[in-house]
Amino acid sequence: MFYKLQHTTQGSAARAGVITTDHGQIETPIFMPVGTAGTVKCIHQHQLIDPIQAQIILGNTYHLYLRPGTEILQEAGGLHKFIGWSRPMLTDSGGYQVYSLAANRKIAEEGVTFRSHIDGSSHLFTPERSLDIQHEIGADIIMAFDECPPYPSTREYTETSMELTHRWLDRCVDHQRKSKPKYGHRQHLFPIVQGGSFDDLRRKSCEYIADQDMPGNAIGGLSVGEPTEDMYRISKLCCEILPAEKPRYLMGVGTPANLLECIDRGIDMFDCVLPTRNARHGLLYTADGIVNIRNKKWANDHSFLDYRGWQHSPNSDDISPAFPQHTKAYLRHLIHTKEALGAMVCSLHNLTFFLWLVGQARAHILNDTFAIWKAEMVPMLERRL
């Protein structure tokens, strides 16, 4: 069984479950650090295990295809071996690059032609090609090739785009059924719901996606600039339609508060660049709120951040020796001077916090204390310190 739903908590749609892959299990709800180009930026694989305790990380089809290229990945025996990561992995299909590289791509029925951001060369991604590359990369969970429309988009554009994503999905599912695993482990295809901020389109897309009977389902096209209420409303709406016996993955979300709100609405999996990118820019997430460590007010603050014990070891409640504690004044200095260590320590800090947060959410779901815990946590998480 790919996914086991363990418990749906009282007074909320939040649930706890376990995903089983050939590279091990994932306890949900889970946050997945983004490792676009074969690395979670500024973080070593050892640190993903301790103190971060990541259970699964992401890679990106477009970026890995351009560099190092799938030939080298295949020589290595797949991305797991190439980077030295034996836990589960997920690859995005390149669908997000259809959105983020809008200036350098052309969408057609057949697929999307990208101009490489590295050398300007042209590359055609079709649903089949995206899956082939993902097979060559070898992630445990692979994503359907979709179009992620920008916000705002007209209803007409969003509907046309959604229908294209659905047709591409048919081709992905067909291609996946014909494909054999390359490295001896299974690869599970997740389709992606689209439909923008339009409730009826989202319903239609959810039904279409659910009918494919894939091992898990994803919600795309959110966190692209829409109001947060839209993100929450659409997440809830989708979770009510997507089957309960399969994991639900909300792509590209989000802030700590976003995670708790969307877990509350029935989401099981998240990924986001926010903890790593913002760490490099000096924004630290804590249980007490958000700290912009660049701010002058920390220059003479020689105290530690209030960690509340969340930088735990895998098997104890003690602070992990792998978690480097530094004063706010020192962290500010590192970020100000653009020292590499600043980006590293702050990335480690944020990811450790994100994984702790979803772990706490899971514990509270299992104890049926999630709803009250979430209500207390969210205002704290959104505070600016």
Place this chain on the structure above:
RNA sequence: GGGGGUGCGCCACAGUUGGAGAGGUGGGCUGGACUGUAAAUCCAGUGUUUCGGCUGAGUAGGUUCGAAUCCUACCACCCCCA
């Protein structure tokens, strides 16, 4: 001691060789943004102000309708000679 050169905004560089820049670029500094990573990136502000202005090109004078620009003295720094 003699000769030559250069001086403006927190810093550097560029530019201005009689018709007013509170101006350029980069850095620093102070904020802000960042959500399936073209992001260790990007944006804004950075004399003063009662928002109308005011002050400002090393300092002090001078020439001129008008000076950052020309002249004189002084100061500082740089180079060359002794």
